[in-house]
Amino acid sequence: MRKLRRAALALGAVAVAAGALTACGGDADSAGGTKAEDGTVTLDWEMWAGSEDEKAQLDHLAQMVTDANPKIKVNLRTAPFNDYFTKLQTEFATGEEACLVSMQSLRLAGYTDLLEPLGEHVPADGFDPASTAALNLGGKQLAMPFDLASMLVYYNKDAFKAAGLDEPKAGWTIADFETAAKKLTTGGKSGFGMSFADLHTLSLLLSYNDAAPVTDDVKLQFDEQKMIDAVTWYAGLAKDDVGSVPASAADGGWGETQFVNGNAMMAVDGSWNIGSNISSAKFDVGVAPLPAGVGGSKTYVANSGFGVSKSCGYKDEAYQALQILTGPEAAQYLTDQGRSFPARTEQQPAFKEFLVAQDPDNAEAVSAAVDSITASLSTGVPLFTTKNWDEVTKNMARYLIEVYTGASTPADALAAIQQQGARNQ
Incomplete structure (x- = not known):
């Protein structure tokens, strides 16, 4: 997980019409994506990336969505982490937001009116309870986690x-x-x-x-x-x-x-x-x-995850993509890359194995450190913040x-x- 700092941004949202407009090449535009004549939907996905390696990992996740459902493609849009939420604020204010929106728990309060409650659309089975709780505000699951x-x-x-x-x-x-x-x-x-x-x-x-x-x-x-x-x-x-x-x-x-x-x-x-x-x-x-x-x-x-913008014109496809992006296979892939401590409990032991393999001379210290994470999560409390x-x-x-x-x-x-x-x- 990238370092969690700073704060939620006060947002002013501009409503975006969801009516389709015919574009060159036969695609129909709607908020956050496009739909081709053959029915293929391309979803915009906004996420932060600080290096080419991180972007390559995200591209891999996007391809996993298409591999699972060839009629859904993901158009990845990235920004450096320090610029990400400023960019996101601007996009929501101007009606240029993506369908798939990456979110941090500390910033969630600033986006409660802009993200679709996921409810029954994306199952929460298999996640560490602390990870889903951190992205649930006012009883609404506004994003599904990938780390913790x-x-x-x-x-x-x-x-x-x-x-x-x-x-x-x-x-x-x-x-x-x-x-x-x-x-x-x-x-x-x-x-x-x-x-x-x-x-x-x-x-x-x-x-x-x-x-x-x-x-x-x-x-x-x-x-x-x-x-x-x-x-x-x-x-x-x-x-x-x-x-x-x-x-x-x-x-x-x-x-x-x-x-x-x-x-x-x-x-x-x-x-x-x-x-x-x-x-x-x-x-x-x-x-x-x-x-x-x-x-x-x-x-x-605290943690990060992915949500769906309320203005998304292709919510059904976005829910399907979200299940892949935060599913077991994606979690295992990110764990194998050492990206962060996984939100899914099944992959958490593998994260310890990854860190130990990276630093075998300090295997005992690394193993004990990951055990301390698990112990601390049992009494962990989400930090919800103001806009x-x-x-x-x-x-x-x-x-x-x-x-x-x-x-x-x-x-x-x-x-x-x-x-x-x-x-x-």
């Missing part, structure tokens, strides 16, 4: 051993985490790399005391007491350099970077970085679920770093995030 991610604690096994500390494992507590962070802070190195990135920071706050940034009906609540208490605790990690504070509000990946560079002995990072963190670090890397607070160990989960989440995350960076450095109180900083975000949610 949780947040984990990455730790320096060598440093734990040198400090005489037991390594973290499932069931370790916030108190265990604090003890380790303090003891690991030595020789100019910090026990923990801090963050203000949404999944990284909010997951640890959730595990600490069930603090949540939004209500059940997806309204901001940054100024509620649990959040104030959790941020007060988190900011306290900066005391005596136990927590390494980001250098600036622009350093969104501070904690995980400090960890891999050997300057912080622990950090919260996503499961999508298991392979890269283990291979990049010049020390033995361990991975564990987040430490348990008052309600046990918890993490936010203006991009603005919210920018304000998190702006104001939380002031708390970490002592320039602002948690209550004042969270009130500012709440007030500015609530105006546009």
Whole structure:
């Protein structure tokens, strides 16, 4: 899964007429695709791709759709991930959206009125429950998943051993985490790399005391007491350099970077970085679920999947294509490519096998890391966000770093995030 950052975009949709227009070559145009005289439907599919390898994988999936049903073709349209949602917003606003729309769970709230509820059209059998839940908003399944991610604690096994500390494992507590962070802070190195990135920071706050940034009906609540208490605790990690504070509000990946560079002995990072963190670090890397607070160990989960635009003129064909794109064969193919931790439970063991094969020298660490993903998913909670989440995350960076450095109180900083975000949610 590509790194999950930033936020949902507020959208203004323009209705698109679905009446067919005759085009050159005998194809009939409709929203999101075309239909040829022989009945073959070509569906536009919008997806992000960051390399030629990624695009080749997507082309393979598109061909799988046609191989299963020769009367359905898929026209892949891609954009770099950082540009994807801006492009998608523009397409919906101008009536140029695709039939098949790739979606991230964190951005789902911005597209609830633009995606077709899948309901009985695409069976949900075989998926990890956490993966479908993350793409289900208001009781409507708006996309079907292809991957799944949780947040984990990455730790320096060598440093734990040198400090005489037991390594973290499932069931370790916030108190265990604090003890380790303090003891690991030595020789100019910090026990923990801090963050203000949404999944990284909010997951640890959730595990600490069930603090949540939004209500059940997806309204901001940054100024509620649990959040104030959790941020007060988190900011306290900066005391005596136990927590390494980001250098600036622009350093969104501070904690995980400090960890891999050997300057912080622990950090919260996503499961999508298991392979890269283990291979990049010049020390033995361990991975564990987040430490348990008052309600046990918890993490936010996030993922990506594919949906169907409401304006699609070929919904039946789109549903058929979606079943192939998120089906067992497609899941196995992506797993074999090491694309991401699969949403389908049957393919999840194969993902571990792939990572171990890629890094046999670290087989034990990789295997344990994937086991930690499975353990964390059992208590994982989807993070649903507001339509203006991009603005919210920018304000998190702006104001939380002031708390970490002592320039602002948690209550004042969270009130500012709440007030500015609530105006546009």
